[in-house]
Amino acid sequence: MDSLEPELHIFDEIIRLSTKIEDGTPTRYHLNQNAVDQSEPYRTMTYGERDTSKTHKTIMMVGETGTGKTKLINAMVNYMLGVKRENNVWFEITDDQSNRKQAFGQTTSITVYGFYLQESPIHLTIIDTPGYGDMNARNEKEIAMCLLKLSKFHDWIHKVDAVCLVVKATQNRISDRHIYIFDAVQSLFGKDIVENIVLLVTFSHGAYPKNILTAIEEATFQCAVNNENEPVFFLFDNCQGETFHEEYQMIREQSWNVSFRGMTGFLKFLDSIKPKPLQMTQHVLQQREQLDKTISEIKSHIQKIKDSENFEVEVTYKEKVAIDRSKASMAMCCTVCEENCHYPGCWWVSNLSWCSVMKNYHCTACTNKCHYSQHVKEEKIYVTKKKMMTNKDLQKSNVKIVDSVSKKLEELRELKTQKMKLVIDAFHCVRTLEMIALNTDSLITLQHIDFLIDELKEIQEPEKTERLENIKRRAGKEKYKVLKYMKMYYQ
Template identity: 60%
Template sequence: MINYMLGVKREDKVWFEITDDQSDRTSAQTQTSSITVYGFYPQESPIHLTIIDTPGYGDTRGAEKDKDIAMSLCKSAEGMNEIHAVCLVMMAHQNRLSDRQIYIFNSVQSLFGRDITENIVLLFTHSTGARPKAALTAVEEAKVKCAVNDKNQPVFFKFDNCQSETADGEDENIQERSWSLSFRGMAGLFKFLDTIKPKTLKMSRDVLQQWKQLEAKIINLQTRVREMEQKQNELKQTQEALDQNKEHITENKSFEYEVEVPCKEKVDIDLSLAYEATCCSVCEENCHYPGCWWARDPSCCEVMKDDHCTVCTKKCHYSKHVKEAKIYESKTRKEKKTYEDLKKEYDDKISDGVSLVQKLEEELQDLEKEEIKLVIEAFDCVETLQMIALNTDSVIILLHIDFLIEKLKEINEPEKAEKLENIKKRVEKENQRVL
């Protein structure tokens, strides 16, 4: 692309190449974990080019690493308001896409909104110049979404880059044909870039923000469900104490009992991860941890919407949130209480005709309702993604989908649970080799 933009000709006998000093990196892992952004703004060309080169997804480090790569890709696009093309590269003679390639394509597509489809183009390398029928069939069978021409055929361009290889005699003629083929392919690609309407990244950012909010909600949900279960356990222990001391209650005598009381503590996290913790000081909850690795302060955090948190219980204003090297941790402690303490605690909560036992039952029911509300809220976030995302079958959701399926079954929502199970089966089938 850069040589084309600089107007390099075959007869120039010069070919510019990009070099990258990777002496301070580990070889194999670097190639699959770093995203490279090339900015090219030559005075000799009216075109300014920015290329984001995505790494390989699906390495042995698993779905968590893929999530990190996806977030890194989002960060790499910061400052860009629009994108002209997403280029999917494969060899012209391929007759099928490997499981890994399908997984990569799905992962990349899951980062964009549906409106990006007409900007996705196919680049076929190692081309002989003939129509790449086998590769096009493979793309069709893999259901890769891409731009189409006026004949409803995929938009593609052919290349055979061998200009860096030394050649003479017959090889030189072959290399010349390859040069011409690649030149025509690049000319066609740049003509496409000139005519295609660039797409704003707003919808794509909305998709990514929905992913982040979904994950943050589920992580928060898991913590709050555990806290509810701890509170439920405390209430049940209290009920047992009341049952065992009915005589004392009848005679209005105080008695002592022991329960496990839920509590929260602020604990230190690794200082290198301090920027990953966004916590609500009012709800005492971890609203975005881990994952909030780029936000400068709580107001910039992805879980904020209209200046309020989408995750914490009270949906507090961002000013009630802090970013520091600490997070909240749910724990329990054994505590001795007396019947007198219990009556004082519930005195203002008990209305006429409602007993202490009844009030405890009501609290348990309220906790169950809150759990149902949280589970449905997380499921609704998945529904929203299905409406706006180009490809919602991302491996990212697999990190937490089992927990959500289990909870949907517990609250008697079998249809919603089945919908998520179908998503899980589809993703696992497509990515079986990688996962």
């Protein structure tokens, strides 16, 4: 009997309930989950039955596409199962990512893996977010919205023990793309969670990850730090689940050792850190959603105002013209009512109060029965005319505004009032995020700053304008350089 067979027997039942993926060293199996819920924009997949009396840890995995999150999740599962290198087996809880995209489309954002092995001392929930950086800002927004729904409507995910930023050890420089990704990740959370954010460094051969730590520092990424004030990190190799030929077993052993040490250290960290509730993170996500919605509404109102300001109406107005001398030589006209009170048939008199249409010094003919002093006797009369006029023409003219025009102007004033309120609401969203968000100068916020500054200036809010100008100055030129990159590639 092979000396490895007794060790392998402990996995007989797990293997029996799994699906073989590939023979080899190691032989790969897919763990058949006992529950898969695809009814939400996120999905949940569980293995085993959760025991509420056991210690439970919830971790979230975030990072750039291609950093190896999927393999890392499987490495965690094998560690929890107690798999050793000499067992020559490898279990996977994740599915094929290409199938996942085909089945759920681009809108799939989050998968929640519940790993509840009865033999394990702890139960683990892994919130797996899709990779960042797929040249589509909509994906990042969907991740945020799915996380918000997940934290609000699943009472068993109301706190998180660790947020794991997965990064590659081979990354040796920081680009605008990486800064954007790091910024987007930080923009998900409240500032109370910073000490629970750690780095999981993949594709590592066990060496000190100087390059990636330098990149993290350059990107001003906020996370937990150790006694040397450097980011807390754990190293993992990503190839222990791959099939190795006999001559490469030394590399396989090294891979296992690196990941085993990393997982041991990471679980010790989970034991030492206090989990954080997601209320503040919920608030951050709600404020970001509200800011985007409010900015969109402001822009919609601006367009409506432009359309309303450009309206054209048929206006009825009075204009004085010369009398037809064949009909009369004089006319008594009211300048207030713009009416011809005595025409034709009016004769010259030295005192207008003597005119036959006057009684007790007031006109008996005009609509308002005006005083005789409001009248004139001359060789002109009022004629009713019609013409099309724009709003701007009306504002420049002395034409009396009729009811239909008055209604349009009232609607315009109401739109401007609503827009003003929305601008103030957007400002308060930014101020709230400045107080509670981990990433106070998020690119998500900065993309709206210039627009809001202009709108605040228009409604004459100098103090609020200055507050946003301070945020802009604090962000600095480098972030605006990344913002330009983001608008170019991720809109």
